[in-house]
Amino acid sequence: MGRIALxxxxxxxxxxxxxxxxxxxxxxxxxxxxxxxTLGDPPGYSSWYFHSALFxxxxxxxxxxxxxxxxxxxxMEISRRSHxxx
Numbered sequence: 001m002g003r004i005a006l007x008x009x010x011x012x013x014x015x016x017x018x019x020x021x022x023x024x025x026x027x028x029x030x031x032x033x034x035x036x037x038t039l040g041d042p043p044g045y046s047s048w049y050f051h052s053a054l055f056x057x058x059x060x061x062x063x064x065x066x067x068x069x070x071x072x073x074x075x076m077e078i079s080r081r082s083h084x085x086x
Contacts, residue, residue: 003077006070013063020056023049 027050030042041050 003070003073006066006073010063010066010070013059013066017056017058017060017063020049020052020059022056024051024053024056026050 027041027045030045031038
């Protein structure tokens with residue numbers, strides 16, 4: 001897989017992870033309105049994706065690691081090219 005493809009995969013994973021973390025934040029904000037705290041989940045927020053902050057963080061972190069791998073591969077390629085040049 002090329003470095004550009006790795007960067008696109010990483011960008012997609014980071015965006016997806018951010019969405020899952022955001023959905024859990026929406027649920028927590030609905031649970032803690034200014035009028036007072038709601039015990040349990042508010043109605044309409046019981047779906048699995050509203051409880052996916054850990055999953056979203058894991059995807060986000062893997063996307064960051066893949067970005068680091070793509071940058072490492074790019075650095076190694078640049079280093080290899082500069083050592084071959086006379």
